[in-house]
Amino acid sequence: MASAQYITTAAAGIKSRPGRPLQYFKGVGPVRAKRLESIGLVTAQDLLSYYPRDWERRHELQDFNQPHPDGRVVIRGKVSRVQIHLMGAKLGLFKVVLESHGAFVQAVWFKRLSVRYDVFKKFRHEIVPGAWLWVVGRSEPSLLEVREVHVEEYYVENDGRLPADACLHVGRIVPIYPLTEGIPAQLMRNMVFKALCDYAGDSEEVLPPEIMQKRDWMPFSKALWQIHFPDSAELLEKARRRLAYQEFFLLETALGIKKHQTQRTQKPFHYELKKHLLTPFRKRLGFDFTASQKKVINEIFRDMQAPYPMTRLLQGDVGSGKTVVALSALLLAVENGHQGALMAPTEVLAEQHYITLTRLLRGIGVKVGILTSRAAAAQRQKRLKEIAAGKIDIVVGTHAILEKEVQFPQLSMAVIDEQHRFGVRQRALLRNKGNLLDLLVMTATPIPRTLALSLYGDLDVSTLTEMPPGRIPVETIHASEKEAFDFLRGEILSGRQGYVVYPIIDESSRAAEPGQNTLKAAKIEAERLQQKVFPEFKVDLIYGSMSGAKKEKVMQAFSEGKTHILVATPVVEVGLDVPNASVVVIQEADRFGLASLHQLRGRVGRGRQASRCYLVGDPATHEAEARLRILCETNDGFKISEQDLRLRGPGQIMGTQQHGEWEFKIADLFRDLDLLEMTREDNRQILEKDISLVQPEHLTLRRHLIDLYQNQWHWIDLA
DSSP states (O other): OOOHHHHHHTTTTTOOOOOOBBBGGGHHHHHHHHHHHHHOBBBHHHHHTTTEEEEEOOOOOOTTTOOOOOOOEEEEEEEEEEEEEEETTTTEEEEEEETTTTTEEEEEEEOOOOSOTTTHHHHHHHHHOOOOEEEEEEEESSSSSSSSEEEEEEEEEEETTGGGGGGSSSSSSEOOOOOTTTHHHHHHHHHHHHHHHHHGGGOOOOOOOOHHHHHHHOHHHHHHHHHHOOOOHHHHHHHHHHHHHHHHHHHOOOOOOOHHHHHHHSSSSOOOOOTTHHHHHHHHHOOOOHHHHHHHHHHHHHTTTTTSOOEOOOOOOOSSOHHHHHHHHHHHTTTTTEEEEEESSSSSHHHHHHHHHHHHTTTTOOOOOEETSSHHHHHHHHHHHHTTTTOSSSEESGGGGTTTTTTOOOEEEEEEESSGGSSSSHHHHHHTTTTOOOOEEEEEEEOHHHHHHHHHHSSSSEOOOOOOOOOOOOEEEOOOOHHHHHHHHHHHHHHHHEEESSBBBSGGGGGGSSTTTOOOOOHHHHHHHIIITTTSSSSEEETTSHHHHHHHHHHHHHHSSSSSSSEEEEGGGSOOOOEEEEEEEEEEEEGGGHHHHHHHHSSOOSSSSSSSSEEOOOSSHHHHHHOOOOOOHHHHHHHHHHHHHHHHHOOOOOOOOTSSSSSOOOOOOTTTHHHHHHHHHHHHHHHHOTTTSSSGGGGHHHHHHHHHHHHTTGGGGGG
């Protein structure tokens, strides 16, 4: 732990209360308290779980020829000379020459001058020739004889010893916290240390005794100390894993209890496999289901026929046939006299689903309707009345389905496509549209099955593992615009069609992209392609804010082959299904995420002909370069997802960062996958014998779960 001398000194002060406002901490005050509140820090208790984002080894540097890889150095030296230089009327330079281990180092501070006071007064008072000084800063490679260090923090020794509070900042492994403007790093460390001294020892042990013993975890209070002020790298990692395990354990236990509660809930309806709709539907398809589709459909039907509501996740790669699986589930509901709903995140995807379902169900007596926010008022009112009267069997729509005036008299089955694009609240609202309805959530952004089973502990997971027969893998090439357009021209002359995708719609979109002034805009580029590049072909444009009627017209023209090239924004990432399209050119491809690139590539390769995806762009970062390389190497969505997990982390991929569902403070869903698996095993062990957590050794766990999830409990099975 941190300096024993400082612990004694700090503990002798006034003990803070867990709920004590940070405003009353030394060095804070009301202004800084407001800034701390902006990053979620209000009381002493908040500081204990405000974990460092990184740690630095701040031990004294012995060899000046081998600084840390990032150029950071920690130097202890004797002050040899002090100088002040004025650089104009506004900037001053404070220079200190230090002698350390037989070498000289020049420490430099830049200060903005003030007409009201001497900005160097404190420096002149503390840093004098003969004093021993510790400096923390950056040292850039230099040809100068004396190495220069740009100082970020400094500490002056008294009688050859560091001041007690300085022991938190140098001479040890030091925590680096996320900060906000006006909060110095030293102040944050001091506050956390004070909170640890006063409160860490009183922290309750949440994990049950049998789990602590089984996994040999260090006590919670010790883990708090070692995560903030570790005594060694080994103890730091042990503390990190112990705290990560606890985060996972709390969530998995909550999910396990909620799933148990759901399975004890009786649905007010029952399905029978009547097949008077399912059989003609399968005949209309013109192809047989894959073995994987049959397996998944059986899993879904089994859940739907169970006495409790279904909550199942269906994941599968782009083009694996999720839509017909979901439609089979909807038809089971309809042939039993109920309604179904399919909710999509964008109008383009909703329109495409509507077109697909209408085509597949034509002639078998199923009424499909679409509801989006852009529908004309008269058309919308008519559709609302039809839904309320039970005249629409399957309603396809966007979040417009969730609005209060949308009333389903017989809704029993709901499907959410691209589920990671919806928040927990939206999924809960959809479920509330029916009475204990069955819910199927789908994603074409698959994650490794082990991670899916661990993360979605409350859901049953079905995975489509094979593609329909006859699908030819799309060839992916990182190339120049000229090469891509030459190939596109050849395909169109052969009777095919293609997409050209741009990251933004128009010039105004660039305002939201700081430093990205070179981005090509779809509207401008569509004109250029039509007038200068492909004047002999028909070029059209589609984008997100376009009216529903206009989108439908554009999509229909492209589907019928009247449009040769469709210029688009990422709105086509999901939704468009035109088998004759054999080329997609993705402009500024380095600006897209790996999952988005894979989805965009999935717009082609839907027919019997070979297809290509061209990635056009000059990656400016190693990560962007890696994304393009991965896409060129594989078409496997699961492999791509694993690589995306490594590059970005699961929070961004699965929507948890965007929607604030499960934000882990220290656990990493990819790195700590073994801990996730542990928690599933351990929480099953606990819940099998005490599902209500009423045994004495589980009461603390029960109380923490209530405190943590009391406001989210009715949503937790939808996460």
